[in-house]
Amino acid sequence: MNYQKIINEIYETVLPMQAMGRQATYIPALAEVNPEQTGMCVETLDGRRYAVGDSDVRFSIQSISKVFSLAMALSLEGDKVWKRMGREPSGASFNSLVQLELEFGKPRNPFINAGAIVVADILASRLENPEEDFICFVRSISNDTSIGYNDEVALSEYSCGYLNAAIANVLKFHNNLEGDIDRVLRLYYRICSVEMTCCQLAQAFLPFADHRREFCHSGVRLTTSQVKRMNAVMQTCGFYDEAGDFSFLVGLPGKSGVGGGIAAVCPGNYSVAVWSPRLNAKGNSVVGMKMLELLTTMTEESVF
């Protein structure tokens, strides 16, 4: 498969679409990012890397981090995690409060904000230094020690995080948040603020494409079954109320973030990361989704 030729062609095709959509502005620091940037990186299980465009520019991974924090929580608590959240698609926006209230403080899945705040609570209550352990895990899985938090982004979100604070309060009311609300939210925002490039993200997702190999990175251990199930949750819940369309158009397990990034895996084959800041109405990158749709169409490779 000539991935380089394919992704070069995809890049040329989507460039005119960079103007479509709107970048996230509800986190003030994200409004300052130049939206006219697009990158893509594919990493195959046999160790080849193919990149195009702004694939080495760091961006805010935001909700893509929910995959890494879930991996840590599963490694610490195993199936106990599923007592506190479900694994059903929400069909609602990532920061919906209504559903959480109707369902008595049990988030639908770990990839919406409510679920990820419970995951952050698990990390905060189980680990002595969760911030340090989280970044060590991300560095280890990416094989890159230069990756870090962006505290300006984390603080910027903290200062305007009204909905997430409401979500945390509903969780607390229903006894689904053990720790101190402020402490857990600060950890959640720091986790969201991690900055990575497309190439670093593709590398970090490679172990999820390779469930047959032992998953053990900086003390985070997952069984083959846990890795497969994480992919199942990405497939069904990775794109909020656009999970069905993503599955229909792209056909890969993946996870998006409001920074405009998407990481996905073709199990047994490759991992891929794309980035372009302008989002559609569901909060997913317009160009990012198109690039992945073209990738699975042109390669005729997907999970289906």
Ligand code: GLN
């Ligand atoms: N930090 C963002 C928030 O909590 C993450 C949302 C996202 O990327 N979808 O709103």
